Amino acid sequence: MALLEVKGLRASYGPTRVLHGLDFALDEGSITAVLGANGAGKTTTLRALCGMVKTEGEMRFGGARIDGRLTEDIVRLGIAHVPDGRGTFVNLTTEENLRLGAYTRKDRAAVESDLARIFTYFPRLKERRRQQAGTLSGGEQQMLAVSRALMLRPKLLLFDEPSFGLAPLLVRELFEIMRTVNQRERVSILLVEQNAAMALDLADRAYLIETGRVVLSGPADEIKRDDAVRRSYLGY
Amino acid sequence: MTRRVYIGVAVLLAIACVLPFVVSNYRTFQLTLVLVYAIALLGLNILTGYNGQISLGHGAFYAIGAYSAAVLMDRLGAPYWATLPAAGAVCLVAGFLFGLPALRLEGLYLALATFALGVSMPQLLKYHHLEKWTGGVQGIVIAKPEPPFGLPINPDQWLYLFTLAVAVVMFVLGWNLLRGRVGRALIAIRDQHIAAEAMGINSALYKSLAFGVSAMYTGIAGALGAIAVQYVAPDSFTIFLSLVFLVGIVVGGLASISGALYGALFIQFVPNVADEISKAAPWAIFGLFLIGFVYLMPAGVAGAVRMLLLRLWGKSAK
Amino acid sequence: MDAFMHQVLSGLATGGIYASLALALVMIYRVTHLVNFAQGEMAMFSTYIAWSLINAGMGYWPAFLLTVLLAFVLGVVIERVVIRPVENAPVLAIVVIFIALLVILNSATGWIYSYTIKTFPSPFPKEPLFGNRYMSSHELGAIGITLVVLVLLYVFFRFTPLGLAMRAVAQNPESSRLVGIRVGWMLALGWGLAAAVGAVAGMMIAPIVYLDPNMMGGILLYAFAAALLGGIDSPGGAVIGGFAVGVLENVLGAYVIGNDLKLSVALGLIIGVLLVKPSGLFGKVHVTRV
Numbered sequence: 017m018a019l020l021e022v023k024g025l026r027a028s029y030g031p032t033r034v035l036h037g038l039d040f041a042l043d044e045g046s047i048t049a050v051l052g053a054n055g056a057g058k059t060t061t062l063r064a065l066c067g068m069v070k071t072e073g074e075m076r077f078g079g080a081r082i083d084g085r086l087t088e089d090i091v092r093l094g095i096a097h098v099p100d101g102r103g104t105f106v107n108l109t110t111e112e113n114l115r116l117g118a119y120t121r122k123d124r125a126a127v128e129s130d131l132a133r134i135f136t137y138f139p140r141l142k143e144r145r146r147q148q149a150g151t152l153s154g155g156e157q158q159m160l161a162v163s164r165a166l167m168l169r170p171k172l173l174l175f176d177e178p179s180f181g182l183a184p185l186l187v188r189e190l191f192e193i194m195r196t197v198n199q200r201e202r203v204s205i206l207l208v209e210q211n212a213a214m215a216l217d218l219a220d221r222a223y224l225i226e227t228g229r230v231v232l233s234g235p236a237d238e239i240k241r242d243d244a245v246r247r248s249y250l251g252y
Numbered sequence: 253m254t255r256r257v258y259i260g261v262a263v264l265l266a267i268a269c270v271l272p273f274v275v276s277n278y279r280t281f282q283l284t285l286v287l288v289y290a291i292a293l294l295g296l297n298i299l300t301g302y303n304g305q306i307s308l309g310h311g312a313f314y315a316i317g318a319y320s321a322a323v324l325m326d327r328l329g330a331p332y333w334a335t336l337p338a339a340g341a342v343c344l345v346a347g348f349l350f351g352l353p354a355l356r357l358e359g360l361y362l363a364l365a366t367f368a369l370g371v372s373m374p375q376l377l378k379y380h381h382l383e384k385w386t387g388g389v390q391g392i393v394i395a396k397p398e399p400p401f402g403l404p405i406n407p408d409q410w411l412y413l414f415t416l417a418v419a420v421v422m423f424v425l426g427w428n429l430l431r432g433r434v435g436r437a438l439i440a441i442r443d444q445h446i447a448a449e450a451m452g453i454n455s456a457l458y459k460s461l462a463f464g465v466s467a468m469y470t471g472i473a474g475a476l477g478a479i480a481v482q483y484v485a486p487d488s489f490t491i492f493l494s495l496v497f498l499v500g501i502v503v504g505g506l507a508s509i510s511g512a513l514y515g516a517l518f519i520q521f522v523p524n525v526a527d528e529i530s531k532a533a534p535w536a537i538f539g540l541f542l543i544g545f546v547y548l549m550p551a552g553v554a555g556a557v558r559m560l561l562l563r564l565w566g567k568s569a570k
Numbered sequence: 571m572d573a574f575m576h577q578v579l580s581g582l583a584t585g586g587i588y589a590s591l592a593l594a595l596v597m598i599y600r601v602t603h604l605v606n607f608a609q610g611e612m613a614m615f616s617t618y619i620a621w622s623l624i625n626a627g628m629g630y631w632p633a634f635l636l637t638v639l640l641a642f643v644l645g646v647v648i649e650r651v652v653i654r655p656v657e658n659a660p661v662l663a664i665v666v667i668f669i670a671l672l673v674i675l676n677s678a679t680g681w682i683y684s685y686t687i688k689t690f691p692s693p694f695p696k697e698p699l700f701g702n703r704y705m706s707s708h709e710l711g712a713i714g715i716t717l718v719v720l721v722l723l724y725v726f727f728r729f730t731p732l733g734l735a736m737r738a739v740a741q742n743p744e745s746s747r748l749v750g751i752r753v754g755w756m757l758a759l760g761w762g763l764a765a766a767v768g769a770v771a772g773m774m775i776a777p778i779v780y781l782d783p784n785m786m787g788g789i790l791l792y793a794f795a796a797a798l799l800g801g802i803d804s805p806g807g808a809v810i811g812g813f814a815v816g817v818l819e820n821v822l823g824a825y826v827i828g829n830d831l832k833l834s835v836a837l838g839l840i841i842g843v844l845l846v847k848p849s850g851l852f853g854k855v856h857v858t859r860v
Contacts, residue, residue, distance in 0.1 A: 066748065086747070087747035088746075088747045091749065091750040099744075099748065103745035105741055105742055105745060107741050108737065108738065116738055116751075117749055119731065119749050120749070168749065306662055308669070356845055357844055357845075358661075359665075360604065361605075361844055363605070363665045364605055364607075364840065367794075368841070371788065375830065375832070375834065376834060378830060379828075379831055380830055491787065492673075495669055502666055531680065532677040532681035532685075535673045535676060536673075536674055536677040536678060536681065539670040542667070543667060546656065546663050547656075550663070
């Protein structure tokens, strides 16, 4: 059964319709990439999944309807969203940010071991655990945002342009971690990315969005090998 | 304004002129106060309704106008009609001066600053160094004006007609001001102040002037009120006066000229009725009406009347 | 010199009272970014509830604790029922609702309890501590209680998960939702805590100024001045601000402007701080979004 199913998703910001009826699905344990140009509606799709914009249409997570529900309730079902802009609590410490990620969890001991594990993935965060998150560098804040999402022990991770503003080395590191988390902990990933090449390397499946509609979908390596698609839609 | 509206207003005016001769003196006095409050509410509406600057301290300007009139009449022997332009001038300046620093305060903070002004007013009026002029806690008693030219009407009726005339003048002036360029500028500043500035509207000037004009209106109302009641004392001008004005414009209708009149009727007559139930009842009712109007009728009575008339006249226009 | 010390010390005493109400104001502001004009009346109403309980025979401290609890519930209810519908409404609507709350609480109290002044007991002994001439035991006790409340709040915010969640909501409601925090309930909790703190303030104030529906009017103004001076989002600042306002009020009143005009000290401070340094002495600078 698909972990996430979206049918006929329409979304608007006020009077402006941005998504015009998206259909897609994700299987459990998969990595799915959502690609497209700026303004195509990729970020809006992620926000719609989290109930952060007004939507019409059907969205199901693990079989349960999530359209029309509050963000905090959707999150509690096991969806963690790393937004563009990262959404760090800049006036709280690194450690406080991480602990907030685990806010809804009741298994205290597991939270502590998860925290320790995050610190092994990201030793720099451990160094800066008592520093105010706003003083971290861009790359470190991105690591922090990803870690905070991981602290939720989500079933589905939503990434909004994680490579944005990061040095290439850091981007590679980040994508490695995504692969590890997906393989070792069976966390499904929905990845919105401008960097189509790297996204297609990582993903199992990809959807291409243009002005609020899905124009192409398929296994990632097929899309990667299709020269015509690459040139016209992905620009490389 | 369509001809229908002109006729409607003319009819209302005619009725208003006749009223003092068909009702009791006490009722006439109450109606005089309604007119006074209407002028004050129009003043507050110019600032808060049209220009979006929240004032919880307009009672202070009312008090300044009232005391100006009282001091001029009782200490300096001025005639009652001369106190109006004087009160207006004093409040215009006072309002403008308050409006200048207020430029830097937005929303809740401006409300807080004006709230502070409203709360401190009675104490300022009781200041013993000014007692020679203000009469301290006791206040000042004012003589009732006599009808001029030996007209065969009693002083209450004269005062009502005088107030009515002033009210008509103030309302016409206000209407002219608000429906023209100035009104549009004020509303633009309220709703989209960045766009307004980009369009070349000097919002600092307009906002301070709005404060001044608004204070002027309320000050003139204060002077008229003092003359009608024949008495000013510090404890008549507590924060609750400022709050009752707020009730008046919310119930009457923000950014509406007719709203000032509806609001004035409400704040004058509700306490009369509610007082019978209990001393606390008027404010409990005011509070409930405030909540009710914010949730259910944000356009106030004026808005409701407008919709009603549109429905009635809209049909017959077909 | 002795007279000056007297003014300063009694200023600290009244300052302690302003500080306790200012703490409640800061609590609400921190979590909701709103200035609660009805805070004084909420505190006053809670104090009347305490009076009823004590009058019915309950001991002081049980009545105190029960009142704090009831005030907490009242705060939560007010937020969920009255404030929530207008949380995202224009500022004027919010201000009007606050004023409505103020007048309804004020008149409801007058209706239920009448306007005759009542005495309210103090839990502290009548004799001044060590026989000193400057502060009564109650005034010292009130300062003590205010400091205890401040410490409890500090511990709550810094060391408990709920406190952390509330700090998160105050800074970034959207990100808070993304970690599953129920933002609506956090706001209600903030109101509940502020109401509880206000109730404590009211019960400390009432023995001094006597219980009367209008007792909080001037004090609210001083509390606003204190909160602004210390920084409208800083609890520690509010307490320091409270003491500062109390001392300033007394000293200026005695030596500069006369006792009649003391409230104008509050007025001057409010306007002064708002114009010169709106974030106060210890608050964080807030950029008004354009």
